[in-house]
Amino acid sequence: IYHGIGINKLTYKWLPVFLNLLDLSIVCSDFELLKFKLNRIKESKIVRVHHGIEHKLYGFENDEKNYYREEIRNEIGVLEDDFIIGYIGRLSPEKGCDLIIPAFKKVIEKNSSVKLVIVGDGILKNAMQEQVENNHLGDKVVFTGFRDDIPKVLCCLDSLVLPSYM
Numbered sequence: 001i002y003h004g005i006g007i008n009k010l011t012y013k014w015l016p017v018f019l020n021l022l023d024l025s026i027v028c029s030d031f032e033l034l035k036f037k038l039n040r041i042k043e044s045k046i047v048r049v050h051h052g053i054e055h056k057l058y059g060f061e062n063d064e065k066n067y068y069r070e071e072i073r074n075e076i077g078v079l080e081d082d083f084i085i086g087y088i089g090r091l092s093p094e095k096g097c098d099l100i101i102p103a104f105k106k107v108i109e110k111n112s113s114v115k116l117v118i119v120g121d122g123i124l125k126n127a128m129q130e131q132v133e134n135n136h137l138g139d140k141v142v143f144t145g146f147r148d149d150i151p152k153v154l155c156c157l158d159s160l161v162l163p164s165y166m
Contacts, residue, residue: 016040057151065155072156076142082115086157088150091122096163098124101131101141103161108140116141119153 016039019025025046027033033048060068070080078084085104091097104116118128118141125143132141147153154160 020045058154060151060155068152068155072153076117076144076156078115078117078142078156082113083111083158084115084117084156085159085161086117086119086153087161087163088119088153089162091118091120091124091128093124094165095122096165097122097128099163100161101128101135101137103163104141105135105137108137114140117144117153117157118142119144119147119150121146 019036019039019041022045025036025041027036027046027048028050030048033046036046037043073080073082073084085107087097087100089095089097100116100118104114108114116137129143132138144153
């Protein structure tokens, strides 16, 4: 939860003290590891896990990809001919989720066979669903909620968007 955004100077002053009291801090890049070390976090209390993604889970053969593409599309109710734009992640302000629906509205003005699949949950979910309803996009947007089969879900997408304010 140390993103470096929205943290005031007093917090920065005390952050190393608090982090050194923890058993362990996990960072996701060499840059973050260096930042922690420069902020006097004890090296013995830091572990780097590169983004926590097990890349082997995403290595499907073409037949498997096609099978999962059809299976997930059927499950969420989109057609094979639909062009699917997807978002996968936490529905929270710093992720830029408030940009997704307005941007998608512009996309469907140019291509009506596009659908949006939003995978995830979070504090913006209700507001986003309300945006969809207010813009009469209910037949174009699917909210799946949290899923634990993301490698399979990715097979059904034609494009992935990852907006962010970070």
